Amino acid sequence: MLGAAATGVELWCVDAAPAAAEACPVADPSCQDADSSSSFASDHQLIQTRGSLSLGRVAEHAPGDFSGRSIVGLGPRCVRMQNAELVCPERGNGCRVLANGMRGRTCREYCGEQQLSCVGAWEEQDDNCVIKETLTCEQTYGNTHDLLCECSPPVAPAANSSQGRLVWEDNFDGDRLDSGKWSIVSGGGGFGNNEQQYYSQHGLRVGEGVLRITAQCEEYKGHHFTSAKVQTKHLTDWGPGHRVEVRARLPKGKGTWPAIWMLPTDSSYGGWPRSGEIDIVEAVGCTQDKVYGTVHTNAFNHMRHTEKTNKLSADLGEWHVFAIEWTASDIAWYMDGQLYHSFGHEAHSSDKWPFDRQFFLILNLAVGGSWGGMCVGGRPSCTAHDEFGRRQVMEVDFARVYAL
Ligand SMILES: [Ca+2]
Ligand SMILES: [Ca+2]
Numbered sequence: 001m002l003g004a005a006a007t008g009v010e011l012w013c014v015d016a017a018p019a020a021a022e023a024c025p026v027a028d029p030s031c032q033d034a035d036s037s038s039s040f041a042s043d044h045q046l047i048q049t050r051g052s053l054s055l056g057r058v059a060e061h062a063p064g065d066f067s068g069r070s071i072v073g074l075g076p077r078c079v080r081m082q083n084a085e086l087v088c089p090e091r092g093n094g095c096r097v098l099a100n101g102m103r104g105r106t107c108r109e110y111c112g113e114q115q116l117s118c119v120g121a122w123e124e125q126d127d128n129c130v131i132k133e134t135l136t137c138e139q140t141y142g143n144t145h146d147l148l149c150e151c152s153p154p155v156a157p158a159a160n161s162s163q164g165r166l167v168w169e170d171n172f173d174g175d176r177l178d179s180g181k182w183s184i185v186s187g188g189g190g191f192g193n194n195e196q197q198y199y200s201q202h203g204l205r206v207g208e209g210v211l212r213i214t215a216q217c218e219e220y221k222g223h224h225f226t227s228a229k230v231q232t233k234h235l236t237d238w239g240p241g242h243r244v245e246v247r248a249r250l251p252k253g254k255g256t257w258p259a260i261w262m263l264p265t266d267s268s269y270g271g272w273p274r275s276g277e278i279d280i281v282e283a284v285g286c287t288q289d290k291v292y293g294t295v296h297t298n299a300f301n302h303m304r305h306t307e308k309t310n311k312l313s314a315d316l317g318e319w320h321v322f323a324i325e326w327t328a329s330d331i332a333w334y335m336d337g338q339l340y341h342s343f344g345h346e347a348h349s350s351d352k353w354p355f356d357r358q359f360f361l362i363l364n365l366a367v368g369g370s371w372g373g374m375c376v377g378g379r380p381s382c383t384a385h386d387e388f389g390r391r392q393v394m395e396v397d398f399a400r401v402y403a404l
Helices: 006-013 029-033 037-042 107-112
Strands: 084-087 095-099 117-124 131-135 147-152 165-170 183-185 197-199 204-207 210-220 223-227 229-231 242-249 256-264 277-282 290-296 308-313 320-326 330-335 338-344 359-367 392-403
Touching: 107 117, 107 147, 197 359, 210 229, 210 359, 223 359, 242 256, 242 277, 242 359, 256 392, 277 320, 277 330, 290 320, 290 330, 290 338, 308 338, 359 392
Parallel strands: 197 223
Antiparallel strands: 084 095, 095 147, 117 131, 117 147, 165 392, 183 229, 204 210, 210 223, 210 392, 229 359, 242 320, 242 392, 256 277, 256 359, 277 290, 290 308, 320 330, 330 338
């Protein structure tokens, strides 16, 4: 995030008392809509896959290994699914299918047989992906022979990780934001970048293992767009000697500006950019299919056009793991394990290297502004299909921090 106003403006716009995400206001139909499977199904073509998902076709793949595989028409996460009548549009953490042969059986059993974890279970309405009733993974449902099951590769135990020792994580399990880990930022005013959104908690959802930040056209407190922003400020922070990684799927609409980034807890070296900023990943819908990793310091920042940045081609519609490895001497940026940027310790000068202090993590989806809106005159359209004619959603599967 170009953080010009981060230290100045942010202070007045942070809720004094961080609150957990609230349920959607019933009076707000657009808000309710965000979690409705029926609306989702209506704007995605369901993919008929009867008979195409047999284990035999993909038997060369290790159980639970979803990497690097695809069958035409299927997300890579669904490749191994057996006994599926239908694959539902991707929106959660795993692969959701209408599973067959489910009389007296649970989705936990169904996923388990494929060495996968169950992350969701539902009875469907009419042999489709529309939810009739939400179940638990341990529930059977009457006499029906098919259930919607969502299965996900099991998370590798941290002890087996070669990336260090897991010291903090949020997998976004449960149905609300963990207020012990995140505070919700409220406010607008452009954040120094002429951003268009007003951040409020109703753009936030946690469910099915995923945090969803929705940005949309909505008149709210003098702004034309709403979105959401969360941060670990004053709850948790980390310094050099850590790997920070976030698995996310970023939106693509023109005018979007999703960011996963870090700012210093204390401005030990002065206001922005003197105390530094680390952008783990940013993307803007105006430059399709690229992600950016950047640092801003007093010597290197975008006001002087000297910020230290690099970009990588990426399919923004897909899930990726974005990470930094931050040591006492440098910061390295990765996407899905691929190194694409590094920034070294050039001198013992905070002007160039203020990254010897504690930083906190921020997740947000900005709208428009000097960078995010550069191809749409600063403010995206509320009708154009590739802008904000549809809601734009940033999804986060997990955020994890490892001690190196
Ligand atoms: Ca059924
Ligand atoms: Ca998750």
